[in-house]
Ligand SMILES: [Ca+2]
């Protein structure tokens with residue numbers, strides 16, 4: 181007995197309207213798209229697209245039915261990554277372009293197979309592609325609206341609580357910030373599932389990609405402004421969690437205030453400008469031995485600037501001493517001395533042996 185063939189009706193031509201399967205009618209399946217899904221997931225060897233038409237459907241029925249069943253099985257376990265937004269991006273925090281972040285958001289459940297994806301960038305002309313991250317693992321959170329947080333290592337300097345990113349990215353080159361593009365793609369970079377372009381007419385590269393997340397497959401035109409990098413504000417997708425892309429120009433806007441980023445576990449991080457480290461504990465405009473004495477008196481305890489807390493941690497400890505050393509001879513704060521004079525020998529002895537030892541020597 182021949183098993184029941186799943187009734188399917190290939191869409192004529194290429195798989196231009198990739199949104200069909202996600203949007204509902206299971207009898208209207210874009211078969212090459214289903215094959216690509218499996219290929220992206222590494223479940224089957226690379227297969228070339230095959231032309232299908234209704235005349236050859238009976239010949240291809242069994243093979244097609246098996247492939248379709250496998251594809252639907254893949255859907256059943258929700259193992260995919262394609263239905264994803266580039267939700268929020270910042271190119272730098274308060275001018276520090278080494279602190280960057282990209283937040284993705286799942287447009288449906290089961291989009292956590294990030295090992296099959298990658299995030300890339302191109303410059304204003306659409307050239308000189310940079311692999312920002314190949315997102316080399318899968319994530320636990322896979323519900324509609326779940327986020328994927330990808331940051332540079334320095335991004336954690338600007339969050340209100342200790343940052344936990346899902347992936348660490350290479351920095352987007354600063355020269356790409358005026359006009360450029362970030363794309364969410366499969367691992368090989370052969371298919372773009374979402375793109376975000378900025379810089380208005382300054383961006384001259386392609387804005388097209390798969391129609392999985394944008395019905396006409398064109399994410400352009402770009403937003404008119406540069407990628408934000410000189411404040412705490414990020415560029416934020418304005419649509420709902422399951423929304424498709426329309427155009428970057430219509431879809432994105434700056435956050436109203438300090439951006440809030442969220443990781444896959446649902447933890448949120450609000451951007452903040454950290455207090456400037458200063459070892460000028462007596463606030464007389466110079467970091468010197470008098471400041472060291474203040475630190476020494478309170479080392480190991482709690483306190484504020486006047487007690488020797490250089491990094492505003494609430495504690496007076498070795499981290500504050502390290503800041504004092506780095507700022508010795510300067511005015512403190514950001515104006516760290518370019519040439520740090522060596523502390524005199526008595527102080528160096530204290531640095532080596534710590535506050536307790538100094539107290540024993542009666543230097544207090
Ligand atoms: Ca579009």
Ligand SMILES: [Ca+2]
Pocket residue numbers: 459460461462463464465466467468470471
């Ligand atoms: Ca001082």
Ligand SMILES: [Ca+2]
Pocket residue numbers: 488489490491492493494495496497499500
């Ligand atoms: Ca401290």
